[in-house]
Ligand SMILES: NC(=O)c1ccc[n+]([C@@H]2O[C@H](COP(=O)([O-])OP(=O)(O)OC[C@H]3O[C@@H](n4cnc5c(N)ncnc54)[C@H](O)[C@@H]3O)[C@@H](O)[C@H]2O)c1
């Protein structure tokens with residue numbers, strides 16, 4: 001029994017946390033939004049904007065920003081993937097026990113190789129994990145542009161109720177049950193967006209980018225199945241939907257990072273220049289380690305790691321991919 005599902009507490013006041021707070025407010029929920037900076041909380045509460053992340057987008061007055069996490073019926077985690085563990089550790093365990101906790105970060109944890117919901121199980125075993133993923137830029141969600149996402153949980157009835165509690169006129173969550181598939185898809189699409197950006201940054205052509213997208217989909221399917229998820233999940237919003245969006249849109253931070261890599265800039269230089277969060281950078285080595293441990297053929301993940309670490313230039317990497325032994329497409 002997860003009811004009531006009235007109030008929402010969003011942990012993380014960056015672009016995505018603010019957008020999800022706005023979506024929940026538009027769904028009619030009273031929302032608290034945890035931010036780390038008192039001045040930012042003041043701005044959200046009084047000017048109803050979060051300019052550092054969402055420009056002049058006006059936010060709902062029913063979002064209350066705080067600098068300490070507030071208890072609520074629904075908890076939404078929206079900090080970067082590498083910060084989820086520390087954000088959970090900082091929360092009162094009583095806030096999490098028995099409550100639906102929605103993991104919305106898209107990434108795999110460095111060191112542990114864990115998915116976001118595995119981190120939750122580690123940190124708060126009594127919480128009820130759900131994962132939310134799909135094609136959704138924060139500004140689109142915050143501005144009330146039509147967005148559809150996947151919400152996956154272990155109990156179909158609970159997941160449908162939670163989806164209904166978060167759904168609004170412009171935010172449509174589809175309930176699903178494959179947490180593993182949804183999480184792996186959300187994490188890996190960022191790695192492939194780095195690759196697609198690099199293809200464009202290196203001017204390799206639209207044909208190369210589409211070939212990469214299709215082979216990324218095939219590789220992602222192998223990874224999902226090897227990890228215990230369903231390949232069918234990838235036909236949906238969290239799979240094909242988000243892979244396409246992130247790999248083809250200049251709005252994507254991962255794709256932008258990839259463009260810089262394709263132009264020959266080093267990872268260190270791009271980060272030093274103040275690049276926005278690109279989750280694929282931390283996830284790529286984790287994905288490579290997982291592929292190796294599961295014996296999954298993942299040449300694209302390997303290629304992205306080569307680009308990120310500067311161990312080979314783009315021309316050499318492309319030549320290597322194109323000269324792999326010919327194979328059947330299946
Ligand atoms: N921005 C998008 O369009 C979008 C869409 C879908 C999913 N996501 C995912 O959401 C996650 C967060 O991305 P974002 O766009 O909000 O990043 P962001 O860089 O805009 O904001 C991250 C926020 O998290 C805060 N933070 C970091 N560590 C924290 C901690 N320990 N406790 C509390 N707050 C902490 C930072 O202060 C910052 O405000 C990523 O995994 C991303 O892939 C983002």
Ligand SMILES: O=P(O)(O)OC[C@H](O)CO
Nearest residue numbers: 134135136137252253254
């Ligand atoms: O800007 P990105 O690359 O982090 O992508 C944002 C969302 O994940 C797109 O669905």
